[in-house]
Amino acid sequence: MEFKGHVDFRACGQAAFRRAAEGQLVVECRRRPEIGYFDPLSITFESCSEWKKTDCGYMLDGMKVLILGMDGYLGWPLALKLAKLGCRVYGIDNMLRRRLVAERGAQSVTEIRTMQERVAAAKEHLGVDIEFREMDLLDREALFAYIREIRPESIVQFAEIPSAPYSMADVDKAVNTIQNNVVGTLGLLFGVRDHAPEASIIKLGTMGEYGSPLTGRPLFEGLFPGDAVLQYQGQEWSLGGELTPRDPVSFYHVSKVQGTFSVYEACKYWWLRSYDVMQGVIYGNWSDELQAHPDLNTRFDIDEWWGTVVNRFVAQAAIGMPLTIYGSGNQTRGYITLRDAMQCITRLIAAPPDPGQYDVVNQVTDVFSVMQIAQMVATIGKEFGLDVEVQRIENPRVESEEHPYEVIHEKLQDRFGFASESGFADEVRHLFRVMLQPENRDRILAQRAALFPRTRWSGEHGEMKVLERWKPAA
Ligand SMILES: NC(=O)c1ccc[n+]([C@@H]2O[C@H](COP(=O)([O-])OP(=O)(O)OC[C@H]3O[C@@H](n4cnc5c(N)ncnc54)[C@H](O)[C@@H]3O)[C@@H](O)[C@H]2O)c1
Structure with missing residues (x-):
């Protein structure tokens, strides 16, 4: 902007x-x-x-940003990007993601260092200082004391359990997800109200909060546009400015919807300010800062609970495992690369909302069906000498497999100056180069069993049946 x-x-x-x-x-x-x-x-x-011009627009000089969930897939690259931009970066994490990935018998494909080693590597290779504290977001006493101490100017809320299948695996995991995500965000809002009310809150939601309406109703950016109307029995009412319907697709997504309402209400009751980011599925592991040294790697998961589809498909292709398409493969979703997502979040931090303002952005650059992704990964795989196979398996999820999907995603470009810097093909090529490194291939092979889904939404047990297998033409 x-x-x-x-x-x-x-x-x-x-x-x-x-x-x-x-x-x-x-x-x-x-x-x-x-x-x-x-x-x-x-x-x-x-x-x-107090303001300086950066690649992401005007930004408070030395802005104090607190990243909750700094050890995660998105938290760490964001910490590096902000620190390089001159922000004072603080973060917490309780290392939960590391424990839960191990519980599934999986591991990050790219080796990751401890947070202490990462912070030291950031100093050595990028010349930046990042402050990290191991802390549970649910430990409100510690959290509030930390917020009081640093008085952040922006707070990014990543510290949640982000897996739909994990939340559907059994009652303990569902409760764990709801409790961690819902209670964590709620407590945070009280902490901001009492100790840093002027801080902007960047809350991560997900496009999955909206579901995929069978009517084809566009997925507006969280709120109905001014000219939306409801017609019923010959009468008309304006819907402008109201939250659009949510139709979550797992208990994880239910927790995100509750987060949306908690933040929406807190802005209304206490004049807090927030952007709620309905984020598409992220893929890739490339950013300028991450490339500086392998000790700066962010985590990269590919198993059925913690991996996202593009990342998992490239890893499967790299070890000669057929790509696992659930059901028809016509499920369509919004996607964005890690690098673009980091730019979007940084721009939102740089241009905070007004006091009392709650706004929503749809953070998506492309819309693909799972089948299209499999086809594109197979085609790019050929450039690396891979003869990629694809399989359709029984769908473990309860979801519509045929549906329209129209996403409105204008605000980030129009109001915040976002311009995409990376595209699907280049990102996937980069991923192939990383996944095919012998040590990374070995780490994929070591968790091969965890790449095939076994968590069914129905609660039934047993392997998904393979319905069809083929090699896509280029
Ligand atoms: N990755 C995606 O494709 C994607 C898509 C849409 C939305 N999101 C959202 O983005 C956010 C970040 O996602 P991610 O992929 O980086 O996940 P992640 O699991 O890699 O990162 C979250 C981090 O938060 C930490 N954490 C969780 N609960 C905590 C607690 N109670 N106290 C302290 N730390 C805690 C975890 O240990 C982890 O390091 C999440 O809110 C997720 O729902 C992610």
């Missing part, structure tokens, strides 16, 4: 409005009250000492 005019003091987060002796409204900078008062209409981003 190109800001040309005045600093929007409401969005700045650092502006405290005061009434001057002469009666006019003035602004005091919370960060540096010693620099005096400003006329709200006279200062620009260019002239404000």
Whole structure:
């Protein structure tokens, strides 16, 4: 986004409005009250000492960002990107993801270091300081003390259990998911209210909150547009600005919907400010910062619980295992690369919402069916000498396999200046190069059994039947 005019003091987060002796409204900078008062209409981003221009638009200089879930697939690359942009980056994690992946008999394909080693590697290879504390988001006493101590200007909420199949595996895992995600976010909101009310909250939701409406109703960005109307029995009502219907597709997604409502309400009750990010399925493991050294790797999971579809397909192709398509393969979803997702989140951090503002963005660049993805991975696999096989297996999930899917995803481009920097083919080529490295191939082979699904939404047990197998033509 190109800001040309005045600093929007409401969005700045650092502006405290005061009434001057002469009666006019003035602004005091919370960060540096010693620099005096400003006329709200006279200062620009260019002239404000606290803002600087970055690749992701104007951003508070040395912005304090707290990343919850910093050890995760997205948390770590975001920490590196923000630190390189000059932010002061803080993070917590309770290392839950590492434990749960091991519980499934799986492991990250790319070797990852401990958080202490990662932080040291970030210093050595990128010259940046990142502060990490091992902490459970549910330990509210510790969390609130930490928020009080650092007074973050932005908080990114990644610290959740992000797996649909895990949440459907048994009652303990369903309860664990709901409790961890719902209670974690709720507690955080009280902590922000009481200890850093001016911080913007970037909350990660998922496109799966919307489901895939059979009517073909477009998936608007969280809220109905101003001209949406409901017609019923000859009457019309405006729906503009109301939250759009949610139709979650697993208990994990139910937890995300509850998170959406918690954040929505907190903005309303307490004037907190938040962007709720309906994120598409992420794939890839490339970012400028991650490439600096293998000790900076982010995790890369491929098993039935923790892997996402593109990542798993490339790994399966790399070891000669047929790609596992569930059901018809016509299930269609929104996707985005890790690199693009990091750019989007950074832009949202840089341009915070107004106090009391709750807004939603759909963070998606492409829409594919699972069948299309299998076809594209098989085609690119040929460039690496692989003769990729595909299999359709019984669908372990309860979901529609034939449905329209129209996603509206305009705000990130139009309002925040997002421009995609990576595409499917290049990202998948990069992934093949990584997956085919002998040590990584060995780590995939070691968890081969975990790549085939065995968690059914119905609760029944037993292997999924293979329905069909073939080799796609190029
Ligand atoms: N990866 C995707 O494709 C995708 C798609 C849509 C939405 N999302 C959302 O993005 C967010 C991040 O996803 P991810 O792929 O990086 O997941 P991840 O599991 O790799 O990262 C989450 C991190 O949070 C930590 N964590 C979980 N509960 C915690 C707690 N109570 N206290 C402290 N730390 C805790 C985990 O240990 C993990 O390191 C999640 O909210 C997820 O729902 C991810």
